[in-house]
Amino acid sequence: MLELINVGLTLDDDKGTDVEILENISLTLDKKKIYVMTGPNGGGKSSIAKVIMGIYQPTAGKILLDGTDITGMGITERARLGIGYAFQSPPRFKGMKVRDILKLAAGPDKEVNSCDLLYDVGLCAQDYLDREINASFSGGELKRVEIASILARNLKVAVFDEPEAGIDLWSFQKLTETFQNLNKKYDTTIVIISHQERILRLADQVVLVSDGKISEVTTKAKILGEIELLDSNCECRNNCTIVGGKAQC
Numbered sequence: 001m002l003e004l005i006n007v008g009l010t011l012d013d014d015k016g017t018d019v020e021i022l023e024n025i026s027l028t029l030d031k032k033k034i035y036v037m038t039g040p041n042g043g044g045k046s047s048i049a050k051v052i053m054g055i056y057q058p059t060a061g062k063i064l065l066d067g068t069d070i071t072g073m074g075i076t077e078r079a080r081l082g083i084g085y086a087f088q089s090p091p092r093f094k095g096m097k098v099r100d101i102l103k104l105a106a107g108p109d110k111e112v113n114s115c116d117l118l119y120d121v122g123l124c125a126q127d128y129l130d131r132e133i134n135a136s137f138s139g140g141e142l143k144r145v146e147i148a149s150i151l152a153r154n155l156k157v158a159v160f161d162e163p164e165a166g167i168d169l170w171s172f173q174k175l176t177e178t179f180q181n182l183n184k185k186y187d188t189t190i191v192i193i194s195h196q197e198r199i200l201r202l203a204d205q206v207v208l209v210s211d212g213k214i215s216e217v218t219t220k221a222k223i224l225g226e227i228e229l230l231d232s233n234c235e236c237r238n239n240c241t242i243v244g245g246k247a248q249c
């Protein structure tokens with residue numbers, strides 16, 4: 001379980017002036033659950049992800065992993081404890097095969113069952129294990145290899161920043177199925193930052209972030225219901241807000 005307790009983040013802007021990026025963020029992330037963080041651009045989602053990863057040190061509050069205070073730890077230490085970030089795509093070193101990436105991700109001391117990992121992300125091991133990761137890989141294939149490498153690391157917390165970016169519709173469908181299956185089998189806490197309704201549908205809980213704060217932690221049913229209301233009940237679609245469960249212009 002990962003807990004953020006009253007976390008604040010102040011950074012210097014280009015002119016060296018302090019800017020408050022996050023304020024009083026309190027959030028409990030349970031294992032085996034998918035949290036989708038969403039909200040307006042510039043609201044602070046990626047900053048929360050970076051604070052979780054240890055890329056930014058919080059300037060206020062505490063972060064606990066399974067009860068241990070990790071607030072002062074940097075990115076390497078947190079990675080060692082099992083907090084990982086999914087990059088846009090896995091590294092493409094010349095000659096590196098899918099099996100090498102999975103072995104590298106698992107680390108030198110761990111046996112890794114690459115076939116099972118690839119199966120779990122919907123790829124046939126026979127076709128992929130010895131394939132070199134090069135330009136012939138589609139965005140969706142790369143994304144799934146990346147998720148398999150996250151599984152190989154057996155992370156406690158995995159953060160994905162807009163995993164849908166650059167993925168075609170067909171691969172996107174597969175990607176959502178992959179996420180759906182993941183938390184049935186693995187204990188990993190998954191945090192996905194996304195603006196996509198179809199990703200929202202994967203959430204056990206939706207975390208709404210705006211203006212550097214968490215405005216609500218809620219169910220996908222509530223958010224999806226609000227989106228539907230915006231679509232159906234309001235004539236002035238672009239200027240609608242939800243008040244007391246009703247769309248108002």
Ligand SMILES: Nc1ncnc2c1ncn2[C@@H]1O[C@H](COP(=O)(O)OP(=O)(O)OP(=O)(O)O)[C@@H](O)[C@H]1O
Nearest residue numbers: 011012013019021040041042043044045046047048
């Ligand atoms: N290193 C930094 N220095 C100063 N300001 C920053 C820094 N990083 C982020 N910010 C500011 O913090 C605010 C939150 O940014 P953040 O990237 O966390 O938002 P976001 O919700 O992820 O946005 P988006 O949906 O557009 O990706 C923005 O106003 C951004 O300009």
